[in-house]
């Protein structure tokens with residue numbers, strides 16, 4: 279008998295950069311196809327999969343504001359960037375035979391569905407991958423916060439944050455060769471030592487709603503499946 283997934287419903291947060299591959303802007307077709315293939319595979323195992331995708335591969339509000347743009351307008355561009363990434367992911371998922379719905383926090387309902395929580399849950403129950411787009415719909419937030427919010431709303435058993443490194447370190451492993459990786463830590467530890475796991479808003483939301491978070495290296499093939507099957511890949515952040 280094939281092994282069963284360890285979770286019923288998960289929320290996967292992918293940064294925009296995860297779709298960029300080796301490019302410096304935009305979406306790398308090979309990269310998004312690979313991600314979509316892995317997501318389709320876990321969806322077929324019976325896990326209900328919701329996703330939040332960032333927009334940093336296209337536009338970031340803070341960056342645009344630094345270049346002189348009004349911050350709120352800049353954030354709106356950032357949120358629209360996440361919609362484009364979500365549409366690309368929907369397309370890639372369908373390419374692999376998965377069923378998908380994009381739901382946006384900003385109304386653009388000729389392009390995708392509006393976010394309605396009960397409909398999102400229904401899609402998940404039917405085995406459709408739901409991609410939550412446009413972040414929280416509000417400026418001054420990040421897609422990490424959007425992911426924490428949606429994970430709380432849909433009662434996800436686990437939030438997964440896909441990164442370039444294989445977990446949470448006590449200092450930046452790209453710069454410090456002696457950096458130590460945590461197997462697990464608490465939200466309070468992450469908050470007080472200001473470890474670069476997620477922004478503080480996102481951490482607090484996950485903590486207060488008791489959503490465990492696994493940070494893992496998404497560039498490592500099959501890591502997503504391993505996490506879903508219950509393996510301790512990367513770092514677990516919990517209450």
Ligand code: UDP
Nearest residue numbers: 294332333334339353356357413414419421
């Ligand atoms: N954004 C926003 N509100 C949200 C989520 C995102 O205004 O609730 C904007 C913000 O400008 C952000 C951009 O969308 O810089 C892209 O999201 P993010 O930087 O979180 O993407 P990632 O770093 O994950 O690629």
